Amino acid sequence: MSEEAAIAATVARRAPAQQRSRERLERILAVASDLIARKGSDQMKMSEIADLAGISIGSLYQYFPDKSAIIRTLAERFNGESRKCIEAALADVRGLDGLLAAYSGLVDQYYQIFLAEPVMRDIWSGMQVDRQLAEIELAESRAAGALLAAAMMRIRPDSDPERTASTAFLIWHLGEATMRLAVSYDAVEGAALVDDFKRMTVRELATPRD
Amino acid sequence: MSEEAAIAATVARRAPAQQRSRERLERILAVASDLIARKGSDQMKMSEIADLAGISIGSLYQYFPDKSAIIRTLAERFNGESRKCIEAALADVRGLDGLLAAYSGLVDQYYQIFLAEPVMRDIWSGMQVDRQLAEIELAESRAAGALLAAAMMRIRPDSDPERTASTAFLIWHLGEATMRLAVSYDAVEGAALVDDFKRMTVRELATPRD
DNA sequence: CTCGAATGTGAGTATCGCTCAGATTATCGA
DNA sequence: TCGATAATCTGAGCGATACTCACATTCGAG
Secondary structure (H helix, E strand, C coil), X not given: CCHHHXXXXXXXXXXXXXXXXXXXXXXXXXXXXXXXXXXXXXXXXXXXXXXXXXXXXXXXXHHCCCHHHHHHHHHHHHHHHHHHHHHHHHCCCCHHHHHHHHHHHXXXXXXXXXXXXXXXXXXXXXHHHCHHHHHHHHHHHHXXXXXXXXXXXXXXXXXXXXXXXXXXXXXHHHHHHHHHHHHCCCHHHHHHHHHHHHHHHXXXXXXXXX | CCHXXXXXXXXXXXXXXXXXXXXXXXXXXXXXXXXXXXXXXXXXXXXXXXHHXXXXXXXXXXXXXXXXXXXXXXXXXXXXXXXXXHHHHHCCCCHHHHHHHHHHHHHHHHHHHHHXXXXXXXXXXXXXXXXXXXXXXXXXXXXXXXXXHHHXXXXXXXXXXXXXXXXXXXXXXXXXXXXXXXXCCCHHHHHHHHHHHHHHHHHHHHCCCC
């Protein structure tokens, strides 16, 4: 069972039996990917996909049960690729230095991928549905980060103000991400995640920066 | 100008002039808040809000220009409240110990608020719109986290496997949050955020856990 | 070539955010 | 008290878009 077939079995309506079908499936995904990159998944219309792929609406729905399934298929393909990178990078690390080097490289690599993949950026940034709401959230993080940065500067007046502000903002933003993650788990695991985050960031706050 | 009036000026169509109007505005927000808590903002219909608030669709649109404005108003109210907590907690911290204690308390407090506020949980977790997609992302984070945890265990075989797995998962998840944040900034600031994150997490990886 | 299965088609349906022209109610000067 | 004007309310209907379905077409095995 190929990766294609596995994906199809998961999200597509039926596995393509004929050659032409497989080509159409690829066309659909290519067109969808292009549309998402250009206009965002929210603005992508099913009728537009059908038009650009040169098929009818009805046919499109033979391949994918709904719009979300197209997006999920693209996401799963992308994840499959990036998983390989992660495995390769971490496969045979030796010693702490090796791990740290591999991890650092992986983060940089992931960032480059994010920069280069508008489709994934669109899909994974759930907030794209409402930019004004996203802006409100960011403003809130910035405000809270500024308060935290001010407190940090009072403790260590010699710190670089800009870097302190940047770090405080990031800490707060990641705190919110942790909260969202934690509440989706049960109480015990959620609390453990919050504790982990606290330990990580407390250590960061305790370290002088200049 | 009250807080109410300020919010109304920002997102509502007009400031309520009559007493009954103000009551209706509150009713609308209360009903919306309840609906979001019960079904999620995505499933909340404008017609349903109007029905439950005992007003017509047209009247509802006199108070808020669109659906998103209702959600934003709820979010801004919540942010105003939580901002006060943050200010109070960080206002007069003295010394590093004071900062760390205040910060720890704040994180815990925030977590409790998140647990108790289904409305905010829904609004801020952008992924709510597509639970299946959110599940795919989480599965990916778990897989990547498992690879990272395995590498960590190879370096330090004495570590507690469960805690290592939990930490690795959190690190990866927060890495993705950092990427999403960084790409929304310009290249210089984005790279700085990624570097900050790397520094924070590399230090975490270098610390033995047991 | 024939027939059944696979695949394709697009007009039509359902849903939902949102509008607008007209009805209703409040306010206030005379 | 009353008439006029402004504020507010109403809900049928519009526009957009995801999705369905009854029927047509194409493919491939025998």
